[in-house]
Amino acid sequence: MTSSRREAPYGSWKSPISADMIAAQSLSLGEVAVDGDDVYWLEVRPGDRGRHAIVRRTADGALSDILPVPSEGKPSYSSRSLVYGQGGGSFAVSEGLVVFVNHASAGPHVDQRLYRVNPGRTPVPLTPDTAGKHRFGDLVIDRSRHRVMAVREDWRNLEDGQPRVSLVAVDIDGQKQTVLAEGRDFYSSPTLSPNGRRLAWLAWDYPCMPWDGCELWVADVDEDGALRNPRLVAGGTTESIFQPEWSPQGELYFVSDRDNWWNLYRLQGRSVVPVLERKAEFATAQWSLGLSTYAFISPRHVVCAFNEQGQWKLGRLDVVLGQFAELSTAYTDICQVRGGFATAYFVGGGPEHPASVVRLDLESAKPQVLKTASRVPDELSAYVSRPEPLHYATSELGEAHAWYYPPTHPGYGAPSGEKPPLLIMNHGGPTASASTKLDWTIQYFTSRGFGVVDVNHRGSTGYGREYRLSLYGNWGVMDLDDCANAALRLVQEGKADAKRLAARGTGASGYTTLSLLAFRDILRCGVSHSGVSNLELLVEPSDKFEAHYMDQLLGPLPESKQLLQDRSPCFHMDHNRRSPLLFIQARNDPWAPAQQTEEMARKLRANGVPTAVLALESEPRTRAPADLKRALEAELSFYARVMGVSLAEPLEPVALEPALPEPARR
Numbered sequence: 001m002t003s004s005r006r007e008a009p010y011g012s013w014k015s016p017i018s019a020d021m022i023a024a025q026s027l028s029l030g031e032v033a034v035d036g037d038d039v040y041w042l043e044v045r046p047g048d049r050g051r052h053a054i055v056r057r058t059a060d061g062a063l064s065d066i067l068p069v070p071s072e073g074k075p076s077y078s079s080r081s082l083v084y085g086q087g088g089g090s091f092a093v094s095e096g097l098v099v100f101v102n103h104a105s106a107g108p109h110v111d112q113r114l115y116r117v118n119p120g121r122t123p124v125p126l127t128p129d130t131a132g133k134h135r136f137g138d139l140v141i142d143r144s145r146h147r148v149m150a151v152r153e154d155w156r157n158l159e160d161g162q163p164r165v166s167l168v169a170v171d172i173d174g175q176k177q178t179v180l181a182e183g184r185d186f187y188s189s190p191t192l193s194p195n196g197r198r199l200a201w202l203a204w205d206y207p208c209m210p211w212d213g214c215e216l217w218v219a220d221v222d223e224d225g226a227l228r229n230p231r232l233v234a235g236g237t238t239e240s241i242f243q244p245e246w247s248p249q250g251e252l253y254f255v256s257d258r259d260n261w262w263n264l265y266r267l268q269g270r271s272v273v274p275v276l277e278r279k280a281e282f283a284t285a286q287w288s289l290g291l292s293t294y295a296f297i298s299p300r301h302v303v304c305a306f307n308e309q310g311q312w313k314l315g316r317l318d319v320v321l322g323q324f325a326e327l328s329t330a331y332t333d334i335c336q337v338r339g340g341f342a343t344a345y346f347v348g349g350g351p352e353h354p355a356s357v358v359r360l361d362l363e364s365a366k367p368q369v370l371k372t373a374s375r376v377p378d379e380l381s382a383y384v385s386r387p388e389p390l391h392y393a394t395s396e397l398g399e400a401h402a403w404y405y406p407p408t409h410p411g412y413g414a415p416s417g418e419k420p421p422l423l424i425m426n427h428g429g430p431t432a433s434a435s436t437k438l439d440w441t442i443q444y445f446t447s448r449g450f451g452v453v454d455v456n457h458r459g460s461t462g463y464g465r466e467y468r469l470s471l472y473g474n475w476g477v478m479d480l481d482d483c484a485n486a487a488l489r490l491v492q493e494g495k496a497d498a499k500r501l502a503a504r505g506t507g508a509s510g511y512t513t514l515s516l517l518a519f520r521d522i523l524r525c526g527v528s529h530s531g532v533s534n535l536e537l538l539v540e541p542s543d544k545f546e547a548h549y550m551d552q553l554l555g556p557l558p559e560s561k562q563l564l565q566d567r568s569p570c571f572h573m574d575h576n577r578r579s580p581l582l583f584i585q586a587r588n589d590p591w592a593p594a595q596q597t598e599e600m601a602r603k604l605r606a607n608g609v610p611t612a613v614l615a616l617e618s619e620p621r622t623r624a625p626a627d628l629k630r631a632l633e634a635e636l637s638f639y640a641r642v643m644g645v646s647l648a649e650p651l652e653p654v655a656l657e658p659a660l661p662e663p664a665r666r
Contacts, residue, residue, distance in 0.1 A: 005413045010420035010449035010497075011640065013412040014648030017383060017447045019632040022440045023625035025374035029347050029355050031290055032336040035093040039338075039345050039370065040066070041357050042079060042090070046625055052080040054091055054100060056119060057370055066098050066119055076104040077123055081289065082112060083137030083153050084186070085543020089290030092139035092148060099126070099148045099172070101136050112136065114148065114170055126170050127177065130156070135163075136170075138188055138289040144196045145225045146172045149180065151187050151289065153544070162544050167201060169225055180227050181217075186210070186545075188289055193246045197221055200244040200252055202235075207548035207556070210286040211431060211461070211468065213237035216244055216254055218267075234258075234265070234272050240465070242283035243292055247319070248299045255283040255293070257465040264294065264304070264317070276317055276324055280308040284335070285431045285461050285468075287545075295339030297362055303327075303344040305334040307462040309389065310401050311436060314344070316362065329367060331358065333437035349437025351386045352376065376438065382410040385446035387436050390453065392489040398458060398470075400482035403434055404490060405442055405452040414449065421500035421524075421643055422490060424483050424516070426455040428508040430475060430553075431468065433461045444632060448648075450639070451496055457482035457512075475553045476519075476535075476567035479512050484522055500524050500643050504635065505531055507591060511569070517576045518569035525580045525642045527635050530592040533570035533600060536561075537591060573600050580610040582638040582654060584631050587615055610656035612638065 030042035030052070037059035042052050054066040067077040080103035081087035091100035096118060102111040109132040115123040126148070127134060133155040140149045148170050153163040166182035167190055181187065184203040188210070191200050199221050204214035219230035234256060235241040242255040242262060252267040253275065262283035264275040276282075282293055282304055294304035302317045312334040314327040331348030333355070338345045342362045349355040356372040376384070387403035394400040407420045414420065423445055427434050434454040442452050456462065457479040459471025471478055483503065490496040503526045505513035510531020517526045532538065539550050539557055554560050554567065565571055581604060585597045597613060604611040614634050616627040637651040641660060 005411055007415055008412050008449075008648075009645065010407055010414045010418060011643060011645035012648055013407075013409045013447065013449045015383060015409065015444070015447035016380060017440065017443050019444070019629040019636075022444060022632060023629040025354075025440060026625055026628065027373045029357055029371060029373055030336070031088070031090060032292075032338050032345050032347060032357065033091065033093045034338045034340050034345055035096065037340070038093075038096075039340075039357070039359065040091070040093055040098070041336075041347070041371065043371070051076070051078045052090065052103060054079050054098060055371070063371075064119065066117060067100070068122065077115070078103040081137035082110070082132075082135045083151055083289060084545035086288040086545055087137060088288030089138035089151075092141045094141040094143050097141065097172070099139055099141060101139070114139075114150070116172055126172065126175060128175055136168075138190060140190050140192055141172075142169065142192055142196065142225070145169075147225065148172060149190050149192070149199075151190070152177075162547060165544070178225065180225075181219075181230070186214075188214075188286065189244055191244050191246060192221070193250050193252075194248060195250060198246075198250075198252075199227060200246070200254075202241055202244065207551040208237055209431070209549060209552060210242075211240050212552060213239055214241050216241045218252065233267055233270070240283075242286060243294065245294065245296070247296055253294075253302075253319075257283075260464045260466055262465075264302075266319070275319055276322070278306070278308075278324075279464070280306045281462050281464070282306045284433075285429070287429075287432070291335065292337050293335070295337050295344065297339040297342055297344060301362075303337065303339060303360075303362065305337050305346065307433070309391075310403070310433060310456050310460075310462045311389075314346075314360070327360075327362075327365060329360070331367075331437075333435045349435070351436055352381065352384055352438060354438045354440075374440070383408060383447040384438065384443055385452075387454070390486060390489065392485060394458075394485045395478070395481040398478075398482075400458060400485065401456040401460070401463065402482075402486045403436060403454045403456075404495065405446050405454070406495065407449045407451055408446050409449065412449065419491075419494060419497035419500075420449055420451045421502065421639065421645075422451045422453060422487055422496035423639075424453055424455065424487050424501065424503040424513075424523075426457055426479065426483055426505060426509045426512050427460065428506065430457075430459050430471060430479060430508050430512075431461060441632065445636070448636070451490065453486050453490060453496075455479075455483045455486050472552055473554065476511075476515055480515050480520055483512060483516060484520055487522065502526060502639060502643075505529065508532055510592070511535075514569035514573070515567070517579055517581060518572040519575065523579045525582075525639070527582045527584065527638060528592075528597075529584045529631065530586045530589045532591050533568060533573075533596060535564040535568045537593070539564070570596055570600055573603055574607055576604065576609060577607055578609065580638075580642050580656060580660060581612075582635065583611070583613045584634065585613055585615050587617055605657055608658060610642075610658055610660040612654045612656050614654070 079100040081090040114126040117123040135153040167180040215235040219227040385405040385408035390402040503513040506529040
C-alpha cells in the first residue's frame, strides 16, 4: 500500500462514478449509412422519450437532424422498424433522399409507414395508413427505378397468429407496392447489384434461427423491376449466411459458417470460393435487420470487423491477392461497418471508450470520433477497470470464456489478505456475446471494490458454430456450469471471495441468475432485473422472430413441456434456502410478469430467505433515467447489506423481508 492510497475494505471505496452520472449518459447510437461524402446515423434519445433521430454529418463537419424536431401541434417522427419484433434497417439514403420507417404514434397506434424526406423538408408518406399492420425494415433504395425495396410484415389476416412476410418494392413517387418474393417465413438483407440488374437476399423458415441456417438467393431484375430466374446459391438448414454484398464490379460476397467459422466467401460463376479463411467470426447473430460487418472501400479492398476469442477487431483485405492485415485501433466492439472511398465508418467502443460513431481514414489509419454516446472525463480514466480474458475448463471436458474486471481505484486499496466480492454476469439472447466496450454499470461496481466477471458461456457467438450451437438442449445447464466455473476459477486464483459471490442479470441473462440460485449452491445473493423465470412464457412470444427459438434451445411443445418446467427456476426457487434475492421488476414486462415475481418472492420469504422487490415503470431495455438511477442504487445497497459492506455514500436501504441479521461490517 503506497502512502497516496487509503486502505479500506473492498466494496466500500468512494467513487465519482455515480448513478446520476450513468443515468444522464444513456444516449445510444445505431444504424449507419454513407451517401457520398455525407454520413448518417441513428441516435436513440432517452431525454426525447426514446425518439430515434436520424443525424447527418456533411463533409464540412456540420451536424443536423433529418427528421423534424417534435413540437406542439405538429406530427412527431422517429425512425424505428418493428419487423420481427427486433427491427433494424429503418432508413436508407441515396443522393440526399432519405426513406425511413416512422415509429411515432399516429392516434391510437404506432405508424410504421414509409416516408421520404429531404434535409430541411417535411416528410411525405409513401405507404397508406394501415393502423400499423404493415411494417417495413431492411430498406434499400433502387434509384434507377424510383423505388425502395424492403422486408414487409403484413399483420392483416394472420396465419397461425403470425404475420405474412415478403420482399416488396414501394414507389418513391406514389403508394404502389409490388411483391417481389413471398412464401418463406423470413426474409432479410436485400441488396441490389451496382448496375441494378441483380438482387440478392436471405430467406429461412421455422424452426431455424438465421444463425442456425438460412439461404442466399439471387435473381435477375428485369426492366419493369420484377425478379426473374431466382436461384439458391448457398446456405441451408445447417449453414448460416450473413450479409450478402456486391463488389463495385458486381461480384457477390457473403459470410458463411460452412467450415465452422463465419468467414468471407465469394460467388464465382456457380461456385462458392473462400476469400479469407481464419479461425475468427466475420459475422454476428442476426438478431435484427440492417447489420453489417464489412464494406468495400475500393474495387479490390474490403474493411471488415471480426471477432477473435470474444474480442472484435478491424482488418483490411485485398480480395484480389488475398492479403489480410489487422488494423490497430482502440475499439474492441465494432458494428455497423460502412464504406466510403478509402474510408470506413462504424459504431465502435472499447474498454476505455464508450460507443461512438467513428470515421477511419484507411490511408493515415487515424480514427475520428464523429459522435460519442458519453464522455469519459480525464479525471475518471484512472477509475476504469480494463477487462482481462479468462479461458477455463468447465463441465463435460469443455472450455468456456469470460472477461474479468478487477476492482480498480487510484485512491484505495484493500487490507492485506482480503479478497473482493465478485459479481457474475452473462449476456442475454442467449445466442449473443459479452461486449468489452466501456460499460458504466460495470465501472460503477468495480470502482467501489467489486470484481466483475462477464461470461461468454457455451452458446455464445465469437467462438465458431460448434460452440454457438452447443447450448441447444443444454440451456439451463451449460450456462450455469460455465458461470459457476468462471467464479470458482477466480476464487482459486485468489481474485474473489468464495463467500461473497453474487449474480446479476436481465431478461435471458436474468434467467441464468435465477437458475444459479435455484439449482446451484454457490451464491451469497442475486439480483434479477426482470429475469425470465418461466420458460413456458417464451414458447409463444409476441414477435414472429422468436416464435420457435425455444424449439431449438430446448425442444418444441408438447414434447418439451416437462423439460421446460424442470429448467424453469420459478418452480424450483424453494431449493434456495439461504441466498437473499432482489427483484428489480418492470410493472408490465411480458417475459417476467410482476405476478410471477411476487409469487417467487412470497415462496422465498415463507422459507425464511430475505427478499426484496423494487417495482419500476420502465423495462430494462428502455429504462428511463430516473428508474436507472433507482435500480443501480438499490442494487448497490442490497449487496452492501447482504455482504456486510459499509458504503462510502448514504443510500436508501433495501427493505428485505424477512429482515437480514445484522452482519459484521467491513
